Amino acid sequence: MPLEKFDSIYERAAHRKGGEELLEQLIYKPLSADEIAKISDDRWLAAFTEKVFQCGISWDVVRKKWPNFEEVFFNFDIEKMLMLPNEMWESKSQDPRIIRHLTKVMTIPANAMMINAAKREANSFSEMVAYWPDENITELWAYLKKNGKRLGGNTGAYTLRQMGKDTFILSSDVESHLRNTGIIDSGRDTKRAHQAANKAFNEWQQQSGRSLSEISQIIAYSCGDNRV
Structure with a gap:
């Protein structure tokens, strides 16, 4: 199954949250390395x-x-x-x-x-x-x-x-999305699942220019019960 484009994920999250402006207000960014x-x-x-x-x-x-x-x-x-x-x-x-x-x-x-x-x-x-x-x-x-x-x-x-470190989280919503799209198919805490998730997030980061943290939040808002 091909990796879903980040733009599609973002569009779905924005629709669920009442528009892009409201979605962006919910997203917090990580600190800088310094x-x-x-x-x-x-x-x-x-x-x-x-x-x-x-x-x-x-x-x-x-x-x-x-x-x-x-x-x-x-x-x-x-x-x-x-x-x-x-x-x-x-x-x-x-x-x-x-x-x-x-x-x-x-x-x-x-x-x-x-x-x-x-x-x-x-x-x-x-x-x-x-x-x-x-x-x-x-x-x-x-x-x-x-x-x-x-x-x-x-x-x-x-x-x-x-x-403040930039990282994604395998929350229940994020994990559900990764499983439903075939990105991970093993236990959440296995090395195999972590590597597969990391690879997908790296691709989404290249597509969007956003931090891992932002991408993780947007994915969570794009699925589950996160509707306005």
Whole structure:
């Protein structure tokens, strides 16, 4: 099955959303590489932790408690996180000010180690992410899954999007479109599916000149229940 032209996808999304002007108002753009490179390590750790805790829990509940997380975990200062002994982590996981979940709390030191280790590959974790090539964005997802903790599935990708990195998301609507058009035919989180999706997004990017993030949003608005 030939790849659907991006213009066709865009036209369908605009029709569903009441016109091009209204559609464009819904679409947000990623940050520039230089902007991402300036993000401090502690903000990455905070973002990964927030997304980990939001898995299986109401996002609003996590957001309401988030100031407490920042306080309990010293604003996610990487050096402080790496210095805490195991017994301190167990104690913090029982703090009533946060959502008590030892397994998720233990992702914090693990992901702090991943962020710190990136300095061996780049000047900082932010620089590594910032200049990771779009054409291989799913390899960055794989990096987070392999080197971090609980960052597989859509968790890593959603965090990247939240922090401004240009990436598409295999949301339910996007995944449905890719399956219905024969682009992916295996499990969502398989290397095969990621490579096939990345290839399609690269082609749409060449056709449209838009970011992966914008294309992903437009595809999501073009299908499913996203009608005005």
